[in-house]
Amino acid sequence: MITLVVKRLLLALPVLWLILTLTFFLLRAAPGGPFDSERSLAPEIEAQVVAKYRLDLPLYLQYGQYLGQVLVGDFGPSYQYPDVSVNQLLASGLPVSLTLGFWALLLALTIGIPLGVWAALHQGQWQDTTAMVVAVGGISVPNYVVGPMLIAWLAVTWRWLPAGGWQGGEWDHLLLPIMTLALPFIAYIARLMRVAVIDVWQQPFIQVALAKGLSIKQVMIRHALRPAFLPVLSYLGPAAVALMTGSVVIEQIFGLPGLGRYFVQGALNRDYTLVMAVVLWVGLLTVIFNLLVDVFSFLLYPKLRTQEETS
Amino acid sequence: MKLPIKLSLLWLLCVLISCVFGPLFSVYDTQTIHWDAMATEPSQVFWWGTDVMGRDLLVRCLEGGRTSLAVAAVATTVSVLLGVAYGIIAGYYGGRVDLLMMRMVDVLYALPFMFLVILLLVFFGHSLWLIFVGIGAYMWLDMARIVRGQTLVLKNQPFIEASQVLGQKTRLIIFYHVLPNLTSVILVYATLTVPQVILIESFLSFLGLGVQEPLTSWGALVSEGAENWQLAPWALWFPALMLSLTLLSFNVLGDGLRDYFDPKHKDI
Numbered sequence: 001m002i003t004l005v006v007k008r009l010l011l012a013l014p015v016l017w018l019i020l021t022l023t024f025f026l027l028r029a030a031p032g033g034p035f036d037s038e039r040s041l042a043p044e045i046e047a048q049v050v051a052k053y054r055l056d057l058p059l060y061l062q063y064g065q066y067l068g069q070v071l072v073g074d075f076g077p078s079y080q081y082p083d084v085s086v087n088q089l090l091a092s093g094l095p096v097s098l099t100l101g102f103w104a105l106l107l108a109l110t111i112g113i114p115l116g117v118w119a120a121l122h123q124g125q126w127q128d129t130t131a132m133v134v135a136v137g138g139i140s141v142p143n144y145v146v147g148p149m150l151i152a153w154l155a156v157t158w159r160w161l162p163a164g165g166w167q168g169g170e171w172d173h174l175l176l177p178i179m180t181l182a183l184p185f186i187a188y189i190a191r192l193m194r195v196a197v198i199d200v201w202q203q204p205f206i207q208v209a210l211a212k213g214l215s216i217k218q219v220m221i222r223h224a225l226r227p228a229f230l231p232v233l234s235y236l237g238p239a240a241v242a243l244m245t246g247s248v249v250i251e252q253i254f255g256l257p258g259l260g261r262y263f264v265q266g267a268l269n270r271d272y273t274l275v276m277a278v279v280l281w282v283g284l285l286t287v288i289f290n291l292l293v294d295v296f297s298f299l300l301y302p303k304l305r306t307q308e309e310t311s
Numbered sequence: 312m313k314l315p316i317k318l319s320l321l322w323l324l325c326v327l328i329s330c331v332f333g334p335l336f337s338v339y340d341t342q343t344i345h346w347d348a349m350a351t352e353p354s355q356v357f358w359w360g361t362d363v364m365g366r367d368l369l370v371r372c373l374e375g376g377r378t379s380l381a382v383a384a385v386a387t388t389v390s391v392l393l394g395v396a397y398g399i400i401a402g403y404y405g406g407r408v409d410l411l412m413m414r415m416v417d418v419l420y421a422l423p424f425m426f427l428v429i430l431l432l433v434f435f436g437h438s439l440w441l442i443f444v445g446i447g448a449y450m451w452l453d454m455a456r457i458v459r460g461q462t463l464v465l466k467n468q469p470f471i472e473a474s475q476v477l478g479q480k481t482r483l484i485i486f487y488h489v490l491p492n493l494t495s496v497i498l499v500y501a502t503l504t505v506p507q508v509i510l511i512e513s514f515l516s517f518l519g520l521g522v523q524e525p526l527t528s529w530g531a532l533v534s535e536g537a538e539n540w541q542l543a544p545w546a547l548w549f550p551a552l553m554l555s556l557t558l559l560s561f562n563v564l565g566d567g568l569r570d571y572f573d574p575k576h577k578d579i
Contacts, residue, residue: 142514148540252517
């Protein structure tokens with residue numbers, strides 16, 4: 001187990017380095033700079049600003065310096081928000097995005113899994129059809145359509161919930177964005193779960209358990225649920241990435257101060273350090289999440305362990 | 312054929328025809344501002360109403376659909392061409408070539424590619440062509456993996472081996488024997504790629520990074536509609552409905568095709 005974790009982390013390092021390098025040179029190759037504005041600065045002042053941020057050095061030196069900085073966890077100053085370091089911006093934005101993502105994923109699992117199981121147990125009946133129509137709908141309707149719709153009905157017409165804002169993480173402000181973010185994941189997890197349960201249900205060990213006279217509920221909980229959960233577990237890795245990109249939109253719709261805003265704004269303003277930091281963080285979180293998924297699947301499914309060892 | 316698939320096909324056909332030909336027959340165009348009819352409800356004059364700028368919504372939705380569908384068509388083509396070529400080469404030649412090529416795909420997978428697409432778009436301007444290419448370049452990875460897997464299976468089938476023994480050129484084996492046997496897989500995944508591409512394009516347009524005025528797309532229309540929905544809610548509902556139903560239809564159609572070609576398919 002420990003060797004697995006170490007191996008995966010060592011494999012992650014070159015990937016993260018690649019992300020860093022690619023983003024770095026992509027950003028620098030792009031036209032425009034962080035200090036281009038409508039009103040151009042006096043040349044002397046601009047030279048001073050550029051020198052202050054060491055943007056006058058040759059590119060490879062800048063790259064080397066940046067790499068060294070990042071290794072000790074310093075993402076440098078932000079070019080667009082003077083007096084604030086990128087670390088401070090991240091410290092304010094990351095918790096928002098993570099809170100949103102965490103609750104959305106939890107909601108998706110708690111609704112998606114039972115929905116899928118329910119549909120599978122009624123395979124071919126109206127319950128199944130209904131659940132799957134809802135699921136295809138959930139995948140097809142984009143979250144920037146769902147978001148405004150929920151605001152229009154729940155927040156404005158019926159005034160049940162606030163339409164947006166963060167307010168220090170008050171739960172009623174977070175309910176709508178979390179629901180919106182979770183919807184496609186609920187749909188996808190329900191579909192995965194349905195197929196997996198139908199599949200497992202045909203296995204001999206389930207038939208034996210049923211023949212012994214266990215109730216459907218007991219068989220489901222004790223025997224079927226664990227093997228049927230594997231596809232969902234493997235999906236959680238890609239889901240993490242999807243959650244990050246999804247939350248960019250959600251943050252914009254609901255006016256939440258998360259990472260997404262910094263990313264889009266930063267990219268538009270050529271705020272090199274800020275964009276680099278966001279991209280790196282997303283990459284890092286993806287790696288961590290995939291690792292967690294692997295660790296969990298090894299704990300839950302001993303069979304996978306022997307496969308890994310022999311391969 | 313099941314009813315949902317029939318309905319999906321019907322809807323897609325209607326959308327395609329009306330988006331391509333509709334604007335030609337409309338008395339309005341997308342840019343004319345009707346100063347006396349700003350944010351008016353759907354009526355006999357403006358069938359789908361007007362937006363807050365006083366522009367006819369119906370013709371804008373059709374034009375937006377044209378853009379969205381065009382983006383989808385080009386990006387899907389790019390991703391199919393790239394993915395199929397890459398997958399066949401990796402799968403057919405196998406060995407070290409395969410290993411190297413698929414490791415590259417793995418690395419690209421690990422990148423938060425959506426973020427890189429956004430970066431590309433922001434930095435290389437708002438050219439519609441770059442949106443096509445960027446999205447296509449993002450979508451081809453899945454296709455490459457699937458095609459490679461299928462090619463690996465095909466490669467060891469007797470008819471391919473027979474062809475090799477007869478001294479057929481590799482290029483011809485690929486074109487005459489491998490490719491035709493991949494058509495169903497390619498068709499299914501191309502159908503499932505289309506809604507994803509439309510979704511990505513509209514996602515970018517929603518963030519203001521995609522299609523720029525005077526062009527419009529469904530994503531851009533939904534974004535405009537969402538901004539002003541209290542003044543003109545129909546300017547949100549109509550494009551949102553068109554977009555969602557089209558995505559739904561493509562998904563239903565793709566799932567249906569997959570069930571048809573591969574009834575034993577377990578994944579969703």
